[in-house]
Amino acid sequence: MAFSSMAFLFGFLPLTLLCCFLIPARFRTGRNTILLLFSLAFYGWGGIRLLLVLLASCVVNWGAALLAAPGRRHRKAAFVTALVLNLGMLGYFKYTGFLLNNLNALGVDVTVPSIMLPAGISFFTFQAIAYLADVYRGTIPAERSLPRLTLFMAFFPQVLQGPILRYGEFAPALTDRRETAADAADGAVRFCFGLAKKVLLADALGQIADGAFVAGDRLTAGLAWLGAIAYTLQLYFDFSGYTDMALGLGRIFGFRLPENFNYPYVSKSASEFWRRWHMTLSFWFRDYVYIPLGGSRCSRGRQVLNLLAVWLLTGLWHGSAWNFVLWGLYYAALLMGERFLWGRALDRLPAALRHVYALVLITIGWVLFRCTSLGQVGEMLSAMSGAAPGGAWSGEAAYYLRQFRWELLAAIPAALPVKNWLAAKLEVRRASGSRSAALTLALAPKLLALTLLGLSTVRLLGSTFRSFLYFQF
Amino acid sequence: MRRFFNRAFLACLLAALLAVPGWVALRSHRETSAYYENRTLAELPALTWESLWDGSFGTKLESWYSDHFPGRTTLLKADTKVQMDILKRPVVNEIVAAEDVLLPFAEYGEQAPEDYARQAADIGADLQKLDAHIRANGGSFHYVGFPEQRVYFGDQYPGYLNSHAAEFETADGAFAAALAERGVRFLDMGTVYDGLDHPAAYYSTVDHHYNYYGAYAAYRAILDTLAADGWDLPVLTEDDIDFVELPNPYIGSRSRKLYNLWPNDEKAVIGVQRDPVAFTRWDNGELSERPLFVVPTEEYLPTTYNLYMGGDFGETVLKTDRPDLPDVLIFGDSFTNALETLLYASFDETHILDLRHYTEKSLKDYITAYQPDLVLCIQNDTFYYTTTGNGAVWED
Known part of the structure; x- marks a missing residue:
């Protein structure tokens, strides 16, 4: 079930809120049970057959963690077996097709089965691996309650697209959280903002990107850049919008989920970008791959190998295609370059130039990410460098600029920390006794949130507008 | 003040979230077609084990819910007006309002x-x-x-x-x-x-x-x-x-x-x-x-x-x-x-x-x-x- 669906907004969500909050706060287990049941229903909405995969993962990891906890015999074997099972499941569902297609390309004749990918498998598998590793290291105790671990794995605000949780941070809230009206209001505001990011901005900008990336022979330099920029913005608003919704929902139910984005497009280097983009994934790779491999406390050659390994895996985690591998290696090269080659020179450049440097490289990175083949990568990058089959500019680019000018205009301040800057200014005025500032701070976000919810709902309805003209005439 | 606004905001939001399913439950059967879209509205899907197993129930329910959303036509009409007259989009609902005539928007791709x-x-x-x-x-x-x-x-x-x-x-x-x-x-x-x-x-x-x-x-x-x-x-x-x-x-x-x-x-x-x-x-x-x-x-x-x-x-x-x-x-x-x-x-x-x-x-x-x-x-x-x-x- 998508957050940006009528069934979720006006069915699942109010029902969950009612069922959860009708149970008195002191019956914590009751509320957790309601959240668990609704989380399973949320996941099963896309097909019960896929829910079974999630449930199997929960049971296996729950059992394996109990066996892998410090003090248990054969705990290493239990840990390794569970790790292999997790990676095997991820590999089977996500990479079988990729692997067999490549074997076919090499001349080995194998049938490629059609495997339905369970939604969010990369997220919940990584959460499970983190949990197992933390238990194995003795950082956290193994969870004895299967329902509690299942709630951690299947918690509906984040099961599909993260943020990637750590059980050590999540578990205390299962018993000690406190739901308040202030938190719920803040959470609801954040949810509405996230919904608007997704529905009003990302979906519209996605239409520009879709048009540019399928233009083929019509591709112009202008359209290629417009499409690349639109995709850069779309991806941010889509993913960070989802994260805002997840964090907002978590807050309503009393959970403080970790931040995943920190205005990544204000970055002045590729390294900084990855400290601001999909932070929970970066931290996961840092803690469970990079540091165990030796991190940066080793020889330069080993560091290079570690970085290559991490970014190859990061690329593959995002998708099973060669362009994702290329994208991962692209960032590996950039990060190594900034660390070992041009990092100091970059630091001496004016901030504006560093910002342009980062934005151009990030945009090119997203082109690699979005393209469906290496051939298309070449076409897009050639067009962006001026060698476009359609020339410099076309009516198609002009159309997208006109049609989506409001979204493009709104996207720029929305991608920058303008909201934080305004809030800080108002906070200063409020602290000095301004009643209007206090009123604005208390009221404006809520009114804006309600407006955005209304606009997003209308836009969602608009996407269902269909007219079957020729059936009648 | 902040406490009051928080509670009022949450009450408004919850009322809106609950009003929609209530309205749909009571009135969804009254309309069966969308005049301006020239089509029949989606029907409430039957709940079967197969449709739950493969997830098709959720997809169909989403269509039905969207189609029977309270004031759907009025909201879409207002949205069309905003898109045309305020946002001045060149293409609204796949229609191009040229100077004297309405024309369909055509994708850019052409056949050889x-x-x-x-x-x-x-x-x-x-x-x-x-x-x-x-x-x-x-x-x-x-x-x-x-x-x-x-x-x-x-x-x-x-x-x-x-x-x-x-x-x-x-x-x-x-x-x-x-x-x-x-x-x-x-x-x-x-x-x-x-x-x-x-x-x-x-x-x-x-x-x-x-x-x-x-x-x-x-x-x-x-x-x-x-x-x-x-x-x-x-x-x-x-x-x-x-x-x-x-x-x-x-x-x-x-x-x-x-x-x-x-x-x-x-x-x-x-x-x-x-x-x-x-x-x-x-x-x-x-x-x-x-x-x-x-x-x-x-x-x-x-x-x-x-x-x-x-x-x-x-x-x-x-x-x-x-x-x-x-x-x-x-x-x-x-x-x-x-x-x-x-x-x-x-x-x-x-x-x-x-x-x-x-x-x-x-x-x-x-x-x-x-x-x-x-x-x-x-x-x-x-x-x-x-x-x-x-x-x-x-x-x-």
Whole structure:
């Protein structure tokens, strides 16, 4: 079930809120049970057959963690077996097709089965691996309650697209959280903002990107850049919008989920970008791959190998295609370059130039990410460098600029920390006794949130507008 | 203050979230169709184990819920107004509001000329077989092609949008050449209209059809062509017809997609015969009292292109009981509707088939059974390359 669906907004969500909050706060287990049941229903909405995969993962990891906890015999074997099972499941569902297609390309004749990918498998598998590793290291105790671990794995605000949780941070809230009206209001505001990011901005900008990336022979330099920029913005608003919704929902139910984005497009280097983009994934790779491999406390050659390994895996985690591998290696090269080659020179450049440097490289990175083949990568990058089959500019680019000018205009301040800057200014005025500032701070976000919810709902309805003209005439 | 606002905000939000499902539960059964979208609303899906297992229940429920959202039409209408008048988007609900006319938005991709040439050869071969079949049954065949409104007003597209003018020219040219090569008579109404200085008054500004003036000009051109071939048919001249503008608001297929919010005062026109040719009508085999023009009973009620003959039917038969005149079979798209109100007056029996809806016989079997003196295929050029419906001319 998508957050940006009528069934979720006006069915699942109010029902969950009612069922959860009708149970008195002191019956914590009751509320957790309601959240668990609704989380399973949320996941099963896309097909019960896929829910079974999630449930199997929960049971296996729950059992394996109990066996892998410090003090248990054969705990290493239990840990390794569970790790292999997790990676095997991820590999089977996500990479079988990729692997067999490549074997076919090499001349080995194998049938490629059609495997339905369970939604969010990369997220919940990584959460499970983190949990197992933390238990194995003795950082956290193994969870004895299967329902509690299942709630951690299947918690509906984040099961599909993260943020990637750590059980050590999540578990205390299962018993000690406190739901308040202030938190719920803040959470609801954040949810509405996230919904608007997704529905009003990302979906519209996605239409520009879709048009540019399928233009083929019509591709112009202008359209290629417009499409690349639109995709850069779309991806941010889509993913960070989802994260805002997840964090907002978590807050309503009393959970403080970790931040995943920190205005990544204000970055002045590729390294900084990855400290601001999909932070929970970066931290996961840092803690469970990079540091165990030796991190940066080793020889330069080993560091290079570690970085290559991490970014190859990061690329593959995002998708099973060669362009994702290329994208991962692209960032590996950039990060190594900034660390070992041009990092100091970059630091001496004016901030504006560093910002342009980062934005151009990030945009090119997203082109690699979005393209469906290496051939298309070449076409897009050639067009962006001026060698476009359609020339410099076309009516198609002009159309997208006109049609989506409001979204493009709104996207720029929305991608920058303008909201934080305004809030800080108002906070200063409020602290000095301004009643209007206090009123604005208390009221404006809520009114804006309600407006955005209304606009997003209308836009969602608009996407269902269909007219079957020729059936009648 | 903050505490009060928090609680008030949460109360408003929860009320809104709960009001929608409540409204849907109580009232969803009342509406079954969306007039402006010209479609039936989704029905509540049945809850089955299979649909839960594969997830199709959720998808269908989402469609149903969206379709029955409270005030859906009003909200979409308001949104359309905002998109058009405040945000000034060039394309709203897939419609381009050009300076004087509403046109459909067309994607930028185009088909290659060689593809058209190849397809035209295949379609031409089928039409050649049909032509031979009609001749073998004692009739003659004419294909009458019309430019669709978007082609007719192609020059009105803003420069940055693709009118596909060059593509249509290629496609129409390849089609005409394929028919000429195979000896199939083809009357290109685009050329006829161009010969009359391409009058803007022949086409609707808010609908994808021509209007009654365009239909009348086409009628005269068809009869002129037949007369040149030696047919001696009575003709409805301007002296025989009063062109009457209906007072009702006219909603076209294009303006309908904009919830009729685009300002225009276009009215439907009908041709009232001063000395009407009487007829008996059958629709889909049933005797019908339906007149040539189905006009709303009240002036304030909107009318559409469906007023001509009452819209599309699988089969319509008009008999004028004048056995000295030949019989005609017309098949084609809705461009036939306005023409039928004129053409029937020149023939004894007029049989009209819309092969999108008519399933009783194949076209060739119908011709074998009915043995018409003349067969007219009437299509707009966006359907030239369609091989289903009225394009399925040589199927069993």
